[in-house]
Amino acid sequence: MKTQEENFSELYKTIELLEKLVSFDTTSFKSNMALIEYVQGYLADLGVESKLFFDDSKQKANLWATIGPADRPGIVLSGHTDVVPALEETWKSEPFDLVERDHKLYGRGATDMKGFIACALALAPELKKRNLPIPFHICLSYDEEVGCLGVGRMVEGIANSGAVPMFALIGEPTQMFVVNGQKGKHSMRAKVYGTAGHSSYAPHHVNAIEYAGRIIQMISQYADKIAEEGPFDHSFTVPHSTMLVTTINGGAATNVTPEYCEFTFEIRHIPEHDGQAVLDDLMKNVEAELLPQMKAISEDAGIKWEKVFSYPGMGDCLDDEAFDLIRDVLPEVSGKVSYGSEGGIFEKVGGIPAIICGPGNIEQAHQPNEYVEIDQLDKCLAFLRNVVDAVEKKHANED
Ligand SMILES: [Zn+2]
Structure with missing residues (x-):
């Protein structure tokens, strides 16, 4: 047990580390x-030592x-280093x-999500001091806010490195509750x-906006059908x-048939639902129904589909025996979230079960005057200390 003073x-x-981390303008671009x-x-x-990807x-x-011992399956403490832009004029202080x-x-x-990273780093000296039976991995990524683009490379690297970690704790702001699921997303x-x-x-012309309108109509019909029939x-x-x-976006002038229209759309899918299959079906139907009509007027007309980004959903893996190690110290479960996190990538790409649990409130994320309560950082530290203690205790019992 540590003394109150040490805590x-x-x-x-x-707080000192958080001040430093916030001072780096790591806006995603x-x-x-x-x-x-x-x-x-x-x-x-x-x-x-750190490895960079x-x-x-x-x-x-x-x-x-x-x-800790790198050749054994350990625990990942994961955070993204990038932040959304801080251009709002309503900031009461310098955002960085x-x-x-x-x-x-x-x-x-502060809340999304350098607070968690600061907690993990503040514990590093303690982790180093203890004789840990399994390792802790500090895992920091880039480009999370623009579609979880960065972490994939690292997770692939880890998954192929031999000792695949037991599980990952993703420190997105959950007010220190456990979130056990997250929707996946395809942005198109x-x-x-x-x-x-x-x-x-x-x-005599192919009206790009009108055809875009028909595709959009079809997307709404898919959405309605899913809302009615599930899963x-x-x-x-x-x-x-x-x-x-x-x-x-489309059209050039009030008296010109629009030559071009582009639009973006997304499916956010529950982890059990195959979002890609829905998109494939939509594209197949659009090409069967609308493309021939367009081509009948002009061979030059057509539709191109581009993937903007995608990330997988994170299923509920809280029952996985990997979490038995820290089950007694896990905070209360608050449910699942519709926003993205890197948890799905750990799970689906790396085969590493993940849960989300971190300091601060997602409602303060992506807002002017973003903040994290000091009390939340305190709670996060307490949780992480409990995790370390649980790991050590388990090992002592096994010896
Ligand atoms: Zn975040």
């Missing part, structure tokens, strides 16, 4: 290397650091300067090519997959 100094360390190099240095000072531009990297007001720490990424772009001409000759999982607030159009 307090860990909390203090966490920017490089995260300054933050990664800082963390790498911090861990190196403790004698912990770069993106193609070498401007961004994932970091993977192992504390951590500021405390009323026991709350304000700054971009449709490009509709028509033919332009004076609008008085409309029947359902009532532990989600919206208990079925959803499908909708999100942006649209």
Whole structure:
């Protein structure tokens, strides 16, 4: 057991680290290397080596650091380093300067999700000091906020590295409840090519906006059908997959038949529902019903589909025996969430069961004046300490 004073100094360390992490502007389209190099240095000072997994531009990297015996299956503490832009004019303080007001720490990424990363890093000296029977892995990714693009490479690397971790704790803000499921998502772009001409000759042309409108109509019909027929999982607030159009652009002038229209759409699917199969069906039907009509007027007309990004859903794996190790110290389960996280990638790409549990509230994420309560960081530290104790105790019992 640790003394209250030691706990307090860990909390203090966490806030100090959070201040540093927030000071790096890691908006997704920017490089995260300054933050990664800082963390790498911090861990190196403790004698912990980091492995970096770069993106193609070498401007961004994932970091993977192992504390404890690397040849045994361990526990992943996972967080994304990128944040959404902080351009809102309603920020009361500099978004990249951590500021405390009323026991709350304000700054971009304070809750989503540098708070969790700060907790994990603050515990690193303690992890290093103990004689751990299994390793803890600190796993930091890039490009989560733009579609969970970054972490895949690292998870593939881990999955092929021999000692596949037992499970992953994803520290997205859940107010320190356990979230045991997350929807998957496919984000798509449709490009509709028509033919332009004076609008008085409309029947001689292919109206790209009108055909886009018909496809959108079909997407709504799919959405209605899914809402009616399922599949359902009532532990989600919206208990079925959803499908909708999100942006649209087209047309050139009020008297020209539009030559081009593009729109984006998405399906967010419950983990048990095959989102790709729904999309394949939609595209097949569009091509069978609408394409011949378009081509009948002009061979140049057509439709192109592009995948913007996708990530898998995270199924409920809380019953997995991997979690037996920490079952006694797990916080209460609050249910499943419709927003994305990297949990699905750990589970589906890496075969590593995952749950989401982290400090702060998702309602404060992606908002001006984002904050995390100091109390939440304290709770997160307490949970992580309990996890470490549980690991050590289990090992002592086995010896
Ligand atoms: Zn996040």
